[in-house]
Amino acid sequence: MNIKEVLTAEENEKLFMLGNEAAVRGALEAGVGLASTYPGTPSSEIGDTLSKIAKDAGLYFEFSANEKVALEVAAAAAASGLRSFTFMKHVGMNVAADSFMSLAYTGVKGGMVILSADDPSIFSSQNEQDNRHYARIANVPMLEPSNPQEIKDLMKYGFELSEKFETPVLMRTTTRVSHMRGVVEVGNLDGSRGEKKGFFRRDPKRFVPVPAAAVEMHKTLVEKMEKISEIANKSPLNRIFDRNGKVGVVTSGSAFNYVMDAVEENDLDVNVLKLTISYPFPEGLVLKFVENLESLVVVEEVDPVMEKEVLAVLGKHGLKKQVHGKLDGTFPTIYEYSPDIILEGLSKALNKNLKQRKVSKTEIPIPARPPTFCPGCPHRATYYSVKRAIENLGLEDIVHPSDIGCYTLGVAAPYNAADYLLSMGSSVGTSCGFSKATDQRIVSFIGDSTFFHAGIPPLLNAVHNKNRFVLVILDNRTTAMTGGQPNPGIPVDGMGDKAPEISIEDIVRGTGVKFLKIIDPLFMKKSQETIEEAIKYDGVAVLISRSPCMLIKSKEQKKRDVYSLKVIEEKCKNCEKCLELACPAISSHNGSISIDQMLCRKCNVCLQVCPERAIGVKTALRNQ
Amino acid sequence: MESYNIYISGVGGQGIIKTSIVIGEAAMKSGLNVVMSEIHGMSQRGGVVSTELKLGDVKSPIIEEGTADMLLAFEPLEALRAVPKISEDASIVVNTYPTYPFNIKESSVPYPDISVIVDELKSKSAQVFAFDAEKFAKDAGHILSLNMVMLGGAVAVPGFPLDKKVVLESMKNNLPEKSLEINMKAFEEGFRSSKKIQVD
Structure with a gap:
């Protein structure tokens, strides 16, 4: 797929899209007027895609100085009546949180979607915090897509919901959803003819949360959320898959995919409730779901957020049903799930062995391959x-x-x-x-x-x-x-x-x-x-x-392509000073040190480190 | 609910994600459902990179242990690391040219001999297609066409669910035009290698 197809693909066309690309298409279909971010894995490709197509799409996009600024830029746009989109990695929400909390009070005029890309199992972050909590702290609706198609569709839905209730909407993805590719059928771009310039009408009671105004705002917010909870209870986005089971699974996001695959492949008599609007928690729907069930299993990443909600609903209504999840040890309380973890958990909850597949192991010890600085960094x-x-x-x-x-x-x-x-x-x-x-x-x-x-x-x-x-x-x-x-x-x-x-x-x-x-x-x-x-x-x-990153293709870099660095064997005394650089391009085998020509970027650092001047410059052909 | 599961692994910078996209889009164009998972972030930095593809009517792209139908390993050590993913009936296409971890000298565990790795892979799967993809890529005109050598090697494997023609179309749609000729040549090198191994 050419990235421009995110913008040019016509209605009903199918694209093989990354979740993050699908988010952009969804925003375009919703007629977003302004988007902002600070880059962070696993959300970064949303910004990369937007920066390539924003001009052609006629919208404004910026890489902001940080997530708080990004959220504020988008908040002001939404207050001016534009549809605005801001997105960040999970920990970016911590930076944006101060303004985010007030934004829940002031609300918006134009629709506003905030996407938080969580990173369970910590592939590229400092923690694996579960940002579904933010919906609860701030009291704003939470959407949880399971695949790229849903991300795209929910973007549009999120803007509509946001606009209808004048509240920002939080969407939570995880690494496995943001970085999942799948077949996405795109919708029409009629919405993209939306406003690109808004107008801010002053309304201090609405937009300036001084104490006297803020107490009113909080009241309004609670009223809004009560109305949205009616939607969460009725919306087809919160869907029951009825398979005549006595056991029911409540799940969302990526975990839903693993659950459905396991249920279908093993032909289990298990009902499934997929929560896409996961906050406000749909109490009425859950009550309906549990009606004929004997026990429940809650499958979610990372914290037992829905599990506690389910327990609260059961407790409030005096219903005695067993709930399996993280709190009773059926599922792990940390890290992302996988199909194998789901099979193990369901095996425990259903009291039957669903994991009988033979798994090969190797006895050969495998050295680790830790990431390091690029050659030339x-x-x-x-x-x-x-x-x-x-x-x-x-x-x-x-x-x-x-x-x-x-x-x-x-x-x-x-x-x-x-x-x-x-x-x-x-x-x-x-x-x-x-x-x-x-x-x-x-x-x-x-x-x-x-x-x-x-x-x-x-x-x-x-x-x-x-x-x-x-x-x-x-x-x-x-x-x-x-x-x-x-x-x-x-x-x-x-x-x-x-x-x-x-x-x-x-x-x-x-x-x-x-x-x-x-x-x-x-x-x-x-x-x-x-x-x-x-x-x-x-x-x-x-x-x-x-000194510029070696991944930036520069003229300087091109000049270096005409020569290569080689170890002059007669001069090398194997002192291994160059190995102290831990450069992936320099290695020692059978007592001789060599420079890998494919990896070397000719930064000349090893040449300066070598006390024997045993690393020489050779003019050479490229790519050899 | 049967799917054809492909696990692709190697080292950052080898073009693994691009290869996976070519396969995924070819699957979509063939009328199949396809889901794929990829891990970014540290991949530029010489760490392990892997993608998982499922072709068929499933929701999750994550391959359960013991169920990969194909392992496409861009690097021999990474083939070994992926062994728990493969089924006993799997086909393995593996590049035999090693990329040593940068700290292998200090590592308490040595890098195994390539022949040891290939024998181990053979004992864990139905068939192994092992060749020096780095050499073929250089022969084709550019070291960076290594990923298309691997792709060609995969497409030639018996039971691979996609037609060669559709895969070539997908390459055209996803690779830069100026390098297409070299990439096509590289693909054919890989394709021929797997075919030849199969005949032998």
């Missing part, structure tokens, strides 16, 4: 120089607060350059804390995009409160971990237009930092000297380590 060079600088100064017990990005991979040996991490921007805030709480030296790391996202207020804090630490801003000119989206430091915006490039050094100087130097980490001797100088500085020292 400038972070490797920065970490190497920082470590050498620390060694050279004879310092011990250095603390390395780190942050969220590719560079967090520095936690592994041989870099060992990440000691403490909480969230986006926490490197700077926690450096302040370590600086006050200990007498240890601190060298912390943050990426360019992460610095813009949440690194600036703690840097002000550091200067004002007279801290001492070194902050290394790893400026690789992109948001690399999520696939290379622009950030405020890049002269391009989400629409693909030229945009003002925000200078990191201007910001740093503006915060009052007196020691600021810029290094190119690929020039290692100079880098190490400057790092040593920074460590010696008594105060907040900032180093900008600037």
Whole structure:
């Protein structure tokens, strides 16, 4: 599929779509006027797709500085009558939460959908929090799609629901739904002729939650949700699959897929209730569902959210039925589910063995394959120089607060350059804390995009409160971990237009930092000297380590394609200094060191590290 | 409710997701239902990458242990790691050219000999199609066409549910035009290799 087909495909056409692409098509069919995000796995491809088609679709899209800003941009658009869409990874909701809570009170005019992409099993995150809780904290409706077709359809439904009740609607996907591909039959784009410019009519009682207004807003919100719960009880989106069972399964999202496959493949007499509008919890529907059942099984990822709701409904109505789920140990309480976990859980709940398949195992021990920095990644060079600088100064017990990005991979040996991490921007805030709480030296790391996202207020804090630490801003000119989206430091915006490039050094100087130097980490001797100088500085020292991500195809990169790096065997004494870089392109087999020509990006760092000058430059043909 | 389950594994940067999309779209164009799961995020960084495809009338793309009909392994060690996924009747197409984990020197577990891996795969499945896909890709004109060598190798396997013609169409729809010729050549190299192994 060409990505443009997300926009050009005509009604009833079938596309093999990623869940995240289907979200974009759904937004287009709903006539979205504005969309915003901060990139985060597993939601990133929504933004990647939008940035490629926004202009042709005639809507506004931006990569915002962080999720809170993204939500605020979309909230204002919705208050002005536009349909707006904001999306983020699960932990991004924490950043946006402050405004999100108030937004539930003020409500919207134009429809607004907020998509939270959760990451059960923590494929690419710092936790696996279950954002269905956010619907409950804020008291807004929650939609849970199970596949790309449902994501697309629910986008449109979500906007309609949001507009009808003037409330934002939260959609929760998980990695397995966002990153699932499936056949999607697209709808018509009539809605895309919707408004692209709104008008904000002032209404302070409605939009300014000062205490006197907020108490009224909360009342209105509760009334809205009571009405929406009638919809949750009646909507065909909350569907009962009646198979004449005495056991009933309540499920949602990705877990629904596993349950239905297991039920159909094993021809089980089990009724299934699929909840797509999972909050407000459809009490009436659940009562109807349990009527002729002897017991219930609740199958959900990650927390026992619906299970507790089911227990509450049964308790409230004095119904005694056994409920299997996480709370009684039938299903695991952490991590994502799989078809195998579902079969095991259903086996326990139904008291029969559904898992009789033979599974092959191998006795051969398999070495792990941990992820690492790409060959040529400038972070490797920065970490190497920082470590050498620390060694050279004879310092011990250095603390390395780190942050969220590719560079967090520095936690592994041989870099060992990440000691403490909480969230986006926490490197700077926690450096302040370590600086006050200990007498240890601190060298912390943050990426360019992460610095813009949440690194600036703690840097002000550091200067004002007279801290001492070194902050290394790893400026690789992109948001690399999520696939290379622009950030405020890049002269391009989400629409693909030229945009003002925000200078990191201007910001740093503006915060009052007196020691600021810029290094190119690929020039290692100079880098190490400057790092040593920074460590010696008594105060907040900032180093900008600037070198573009090797995944960015640049003219510089093309120039490097005419030569290659080779180990000169006569000179190599096998000291293995180059192996300390842990570059995937350099390996040692049977006592000889070689450079893999397919992987090497010619950053020339190994060449500078080799004490024997045994790595040479050779002009060579490409791709050989 | 029968589905044909394909588990694809290898290392970041080998073009595994693109290959899976080509297969998925070809399945859709053949009138089959198809679902696929992929893991992104750390994949650029030399870690393990895998995708799972189910062709048929099912809802979940995740392959239950012991039920993959085909294992398409872009890297020998990753073939071994995927063994619990395959059924006893599975066909395995495996690239024999290894990509060593970056820390293999410090690893307490050595990288097994390729012949040991291939023998193990043979003992766990119905048939194994093992060849050096890296070499074929270079012969075709570009190392990055390795994924299409693997795809060709898969399509030639007896029982593979998609027609070669539909797969070639899907390649045209999903690969950049300028590299199509090399990719087609690479596909044919892989296709011939599997056919030849089958005849032998």
